[in-house]
Amino acid sequence: xxxxxxxxxxxxxxxxxxxxxxxxxxxxxxxxxxxxxxxxxxxxxxxxxxxxxxxxxxxxxxxxxxxxxxxxxxxxxxxxxxxxxxxxxxxxxxxxxxxxxxxxxxxxxxxxxxxxxxxxxxxxxxxxxxxxxxxxxxxxxxxxxxxxxxxxxxxxxxxxxxxxxxxxxxxxxxxxxxxxxxxxxxxxxxxxxxxxxxxxxxxxxxxxxxxxxxxxxxxxxxxxxxxxxxxxxxxxxxxxxxxxxxxxxxxxxxxxxxxxxxxxxxxxxxxxxxxxxxxxxxxxxxxxxxxxxxxxxxxxxxxxxxxxxxxxxxxxxxxxxxxxxxxxxxxxxxxxxxxxxxxxxxxxxxxxxxxxxxxxxxxxxxxxxxxxxxxxxxxxxxxxxxxxxxxxxxxxxxxxxxxxxxxxxxxxxxxxxxxxx
Amino acid sequence: xxxxxxxxxxxxxxxxxxxxxxxxxxxxxxxxxxxxxxxxxxxxxxxxxxxxxxxxxxxxxxxxxxxxxxxxxxxxxxxxxxxxxxxxxxxxxxxxxxxxxxxxxxxxxxxxxxxxxxxxxxxxxxxxxxxxxxxxxxxxxxxxxxxxxxxxxxxxxxxxxxxxxxxxxxxxxxxxxxxxxxxxxxxxxxxxxxxxxxxxxxxxxxxxxxxxxxxxxxxxxxxxxxxxxxxxxxxxxxxxxxxxxxxxxxxxxxxxxxxxxxxxxxxxxxxxxxxxxxxxxxxxxxxxxxxxxxxxxxxxxxxxxxxxxxxxxxxxxxxxxxxxxxxxxxxxxxxxxxxxxxxxxxxxxxxxxxxxxxxxxxx
Numbered sequence: 032x033x034x035x036x037x038x039x040x041x042x043x044x045x046x047x048x049x050x051x052x053x054x055x056x057x058x059x060x061x062x063x064x065x066x067x068x069x070x071x072x073x074x075x076x077x078x079x080x081x082x083x084x085x086x087x088x089x090x091x092x093x094x095x096x097x098x099x100x101x102x103x104x105x106x107x108x109x110x111x112x113x114x115x116x117x118x119x120x121x122x123x124x125x126x127x128x129x130x131x132x133x134x135x136x137x138x139x140x141x142x143x144x145x146x147x148x149x150x151x152x153x154x155x156x157x158x159x160x161x162x163x164x165x166x167x168x169x170x171x172x173x174x175x176x177x178x179x180x181x182x183x184x185x186x187x188x189x190x191x192x193x194x195x196x197x198x199x200x201x202x203x204x205x206x207x208x209x210x211x212x213x214x215x216x217x218x219x220x221x222x223x224x225x226x227x228x229x230x231x232x233x234x235x236x237x238x239x240x241x242x243x244x245x246x247x248x249x250x251x252x253x254x255x256x257x258x259x260x261x262x263x264x265x266x267x268x269x270x271x272x273x274x275x276x277x278x279x280x281x282x283x284x285x286x287x288x289x290x291x292x293x294x295x296x297x298x299x300x301x302x303x304x305x306x307x308x309x310x311x312x313x314x315x316x317x318x319x320x321x322x323x324x325x326x327x328x329x330x331x332x333x334x335x336x337x338x339x340x341x342x343x344x345x346x347x348x349x350x351x352x353x354x355x356x357x358x359x360x361x362x363x364x365x366x367x368x369x370x371x372x373x374x375x376x377x378x379x380x381x382x383x384x385x386x387x388x389x390x391x392x393x394x395x396x397x398x399x400x401x402x403x404x405x406x407x408x409x410x411x412x413x414x415x416x417x418x419x420x421x422x423x424x425x426x427x428x429x430x431x432x433x434x435x436x437x438x439x440x441x442x443x444x445x446x447x448x449x450x451x452x
Numbered sequence: 453x454x455x456x457x458x459x460x461x462x463x464x465x466x467x468x469x470x471x472x473x474x475x476x477x478x479x480x481x482x483x484x485x486x487x488x489x490x491x492x493x494x495x496x497x498x499x500x501x502x503x504x505x506x507x508x509x510x511x512x513x514x515x516x517x518x519x520x521x522x523x524x525x526x527x528x529x530x531x532x533x534x535x536x537x538x539x540x541x542x543x544x545x546x547x548x549x550x551x552x553x554x555x556x557x558x559x560x561x562x563x564x565x566x567x568x569x570x571x572x573x574x575x576x577x578x579x580x581x582x583x584x585x586x587x588x589x590x591x592x593x594x595x596x597x598x599x600x601x602x603x604x605x606x607x608x609x610x611x612x613x614x615x616x617x618x619x620x621x622x623x624x625x626x627x628x629x630x631x632x633x634x635x636x637x638x639x640x641x642x643x644x645x646x647x648x649x650x651x652x653x654x655x656x657x658x659x660x661x662x663x664x665x666x667x668x669x670x671x672x673x674x675x676x677x678x679x680x681x682x683x684x685x686x687x688x689x690x691x692x693x694x695x696x697x698x699x700x701x702x703x704x705x706x707x708x709x710x711x712x713x714x715x716x717x718x719x720x721x722x723x724x725x726x727x728x729x730x731x732x733x734x735x736x737x738x739x740x741x742x743x744x745x746x747x748x749x750x751x752x753x754x755x756x757x758x759x760x761x762x763x764x765x766x767x768x769x770x771x772x773x774x775x776x777x778x779x780x781x782x783x784x785x786x787x788x789x790x791x792x793x794x795x796x797x798x799x800x801x802x803x804x805x806x807x808x809x810x811x812x813x814x815x
Contacts, residue, residue, distance in 0.1 A: 032804055033814035044799035096792050098784060157806055159813040166811045173808045260806040 036114040039158025043091040043112075046150035052096060054142040055089050058082060064134035064144055069375050069399045070127040070392065081134035081144045084123040087112045088151040114158070121160040124151055126389035130288075130381035131341035136373060145346075152257020161256045164386040169252040172265055177248040178385060179216035186214070186247050189223040199230035204276065205241035210315070211278040211307075212240050213249035213269065213293075215286035217417035225285060225417070228444030232316065235447050236324040240282075246272035249284050251292035255382030262292065263300040269293060273307050280308040282315055285438050287342030287380055287416040294347070311343055312440050313415050317352035326448035327359045334363040334409045337439075338400070338423065339374035340416030353415055353439055360446045361413075367403050375399045379422030397426040404434060415439045462501030475500075481650075482657050485676045486666065499661040506660060507568040509559055509598055510544040513591040514584050514618040514627055515574025519609040520546050522646035542568070545586070556587050563601060569659065570602035571652075572630050575611040575618045579626030595633060604665055605630060605639045606655060610748055613641035613672070620754035631672055638665055641672040643724075645748035650729055651677045671751065673723070682719035682745045685727035688712070706742065716760040717744030724749040 032038075065071045065080035077083070093100035094109045103109040132145040155161055161169075168178035175182055190201045202208065210233070218225045233240050246269045253262025273281050283290040294309040310318075319325035337353055344350040350371050357364045369375060378396035383389045400423065404412060412434055414420055420436050427434050465475060479496040483489075488496075512520070524547070541547060542562035543555065550558055562568055572595065577583040581590035589597075599605055607630040610616040618627035631639040642651050655674055658666045666674040683689060691697070691711040698705035698712055711717070719727075722745050726737040738745055744760075747753045757767030804810070 032807070032810050034810055034812055038804065038810075041799050041802050044795060045803060047796075095795060096788075098788050156811060159811065161811055169811060170808045256811065258806045258811065261808065 034157060034159025036117065036158055039114075039117060039154040039160070040091065040112065042154035042157040043088055043151070044095060046153050047088070047092045047096060050143070051088075051147055051150060052092060054144075054147060055085075055092050056097075057140045058142060059140060061139060063137050063139060067133045067137040068128075069131075069133075069378060069396045073396045073398050074392075078123060079127050081128070081148075082142075084120070084128055085144070085147050085151055087116055087120050088147065088154070117155060117158050117160050121155060121162065122388065124148060124155050125162050125165065125386055126383065126392055128381060129341070129376045129378060129383045131376035132346045133341070133373065133376065136345065149254070149257065152255075153259060154257075156257040162386045162388045164388065165252065165256045165382050168382075168385045169256045169258065169261060172248070172250070172252045173261060176245075176268075177216045177219075178250055178252045179220060181216050181219050181248070183244050183247065186219055186242070186244075189219055189226060190242070193223055193227040193230065197227045197231055199227065199234055201226065201230050202239075202241045203244055205239070206276050207278075208239040208241040208276065209279050210238060210240040211246075211269075211273050211276060211281045212242055212284070213282060213289070214242075214247055214284050215250045215289055215417050216248065217286070217421050218284055219247070221421065222417055222438060222441075224441050225438055228438075228441045229282075229312070231444045231447060232319070232325065232440070235449075236319045238319070238324070241276060241278065243272035243276060249286055249289035249293065251289060251296075252382070252385070254288060254292045254296055255385065259300060262296065266292060266297045266300050270297070270301060270305060273305070278307055280310055280315070281305075283309060283311045285312060285415045285417050285420075285440055287340040287347075287418060288382075290347050290349075291342045311347060311349050311415075313343070313349050313352045313356070316440065316443055317355055320356065325443075327356075327443065327446045328448040329360065329446050331361045331363070331411075331442070331446075333411055334365055334407070335361055335411035335413055335437075336365050336367050336404070336407050336409050337370065338367070338377065338412050338414040338419055339371060340414060340419045341374070341376050341380055343415055344374060345372045349415075353413075356439065356443055357413065360442065365407050365409060367407060369403070375403060377419040377422045378426070379418060384418055384422050393422070394426060394429055397423075397430070401426070401430055401432065404432070409434075411435045411437060413437045413439050413442060464505065482654055485654060486658065487676070496657065496661045500657060503660040505540040506656070507540045507542050507562050507565060508571055509542055509562050509568055509602070510547075510571045510573070511586075511594060511598060512545045513572065513574030513576050513595070513612070514625065515609065515611050516617075517546055519573040519646040520544075523608075523649045523652060552587075559598070563598060566601055567603050568601075569656070570599055570605045571608055572605065572612045573608045575615045575627035575629060576633060577618070577625035577627050579624065583625045592633065595630065599634050599637070602637065604659065605634055605637060606652070607631065607639055607641050607643075607672075608652060609647055610643045610645045610753065613643035614751040616645065617754055619752075638668075639672055640665055640668060640674065643671075643673065643678075643749040643751075645746075645753075647749065648677070648725055648729055648731070651725065669723075677725040677729075678723045678749070680723065682722045682724055682727050682739070683717075685725075686719055686739055687727070688739060701742070709742075712739060712742075712744040714762045715744050716758065716762060718747030718750070718753075718756070718759075718763065719745040720763060722747040722750050 062080060064082050068079060068081050071079040090112050094104045100109060128148050130145050130148055134144040138144060171180045172178045194201055212229055214226065251262050251265045253265050269281060281293060283293050290311050298304050316325060337357055339350060367374060377400055378393045383393055420438065424436050476493065476497055480493045483492045483496055543559040548555055576591045576595055578592060584591045586594060607613045611618055612630050615627050615629045618625055640655055642655065655666060666676060669675050669678060688709060688711045692713055696705060696710040697714040698710045699714055700706065701715065717739065719739065730737045746759055747756060
């Protein structure tokens, strides 16, 4: 089998369910979604209006699932969706959408445009119109366990480093632990301090945790490219490990879409509820704080801000926790304009950062984040998503901005009250 | 003024005791109504003063004389009333002194002189010529004969403009409007039951000043007077916008002067100048006196449903139509649902699991 136009259209037919049909039929063409999309606001190019990115899917719905559309098609009056059109839409669906969900928030009739983009990618991937970068990343995820090709030996090396650096124990494959900790490729490669931070915090809080050697990677390229069959395989690895190790809770790392993949899409992909909880690391930290098991002291004596990762804050609902934590240690915390659930995306989510074709556009789209940071006059930006962090760091380099990026979990670990508890 | 001929409008007005100030005030009102600049006031005044008294033939067919009453009796003499009086009304059933053959002779004389304006009130019965005759001549014959050489035809009142009451269902006389019969020259409709006097004089003044007729809308009405709805110009409009409605004619809302929409006011779909010019020399208009607009200046107003039902209410029993629509909708919806379900199931059955190697096309 190979990808084909027919498989793509068939996938469109599969994903157009009642919500999609009602969304398409209730769109009032107001154009508000355009103003909410940073790929439109930063380029002014109307082809980046979110609802327009769904045009082939909309026409498929109209021609296949509506009475008038069917009649028009039978009478030869409807313009069929062509393979060339799908190819032309590939940059719109993959390069100019980070599935950040801002358009879904502003739609006055409540259309979840982001969810429809996610669904449309199923057809685009099946038709072979996914960008090369994402195809490669997905292939590596399936074959080697991680989109960046990170193997367990690399993780082992980082475990050793962190154990030596912080004098902590990092358990592996420990049955019956409270938490199964996952990581994203970026954390394993660029920010292994995350692992050290988690180890120190849990040691202090007296929580038991473990890594799994067959499920260390939290990211899910299957979801980004839009291949549920592959996404299911990737989530299945984590579910299998969590059930094998009988953990109470799986912790999604500082990675936005990983959280969406495991917490929201996971049970739907698997077709059943999990026997364990799934939480983002910030939720876990705030839970521990509330239970009195996490005490912080000291403060950061400089102005800083928090960049809300879309999938964690807007799509995931974790926006109070980071502020509660930051307010304890950062007296000069400054809220970004549009901060919280309406924050602007870094421009690299939803697979855009893995897609080389989108690089130039992503750099233009970053102007929005650049302006947000500049008007605050801070030199430090804290976030809770390794992908946001990498994307922002690269863009800061490009625009010659001298801004320091920090992960919130590491920041918390550095301010543990050693005498407390 | 001394230099003008005795037969001119200006002299006639002067003779009737209309002051220069009153006359210029009237000209200014007209200029404003037609959206003309201030300098036009003098031009209108000059033209009206010098204009020869236009010859007017007034034909009354199936009507109630209410239009004539409205124009001549509704208020003490005003400039507009006098303008109307001072046109050379050569033939008018109700107003002329002559009767019998002398009256018809006057009409023929006026027609022979040419360049006259024809004013018609009342509708024309086509069902049987005997339904309405004047001096043994059927209405339709008299209209066609008189209109042949008229400079323009003004259909005064809703009956002449759209058929009005005589044409209301089941229209026993086969009544039609003037514009239904006259196609070869301009017909200005001045609808209303009755129409506002200043609209008639305004049209006449326009004709006398510029030698042309004012701009008309798609229903042949002068746009200056029929361009906006009663609703848009109603002083109770703010209550509508606030959702404050009188629910009955003697409730708190009615006493407070709230919007009469729910009591059947047709203001939103009626285009006329009542809310601006008002009636009885600017004293009041129906809504101001506590009753909703009937929509009397709109085509077919008599058949537009009950006067006291809100516009949003259905005018006839909808049960059958709704029942049929629901039935058809359910049937089509169910058929589409079954068909769509089958299409979706087929698509799911045709799903080939996507493997990594399926993400690219193999040539």
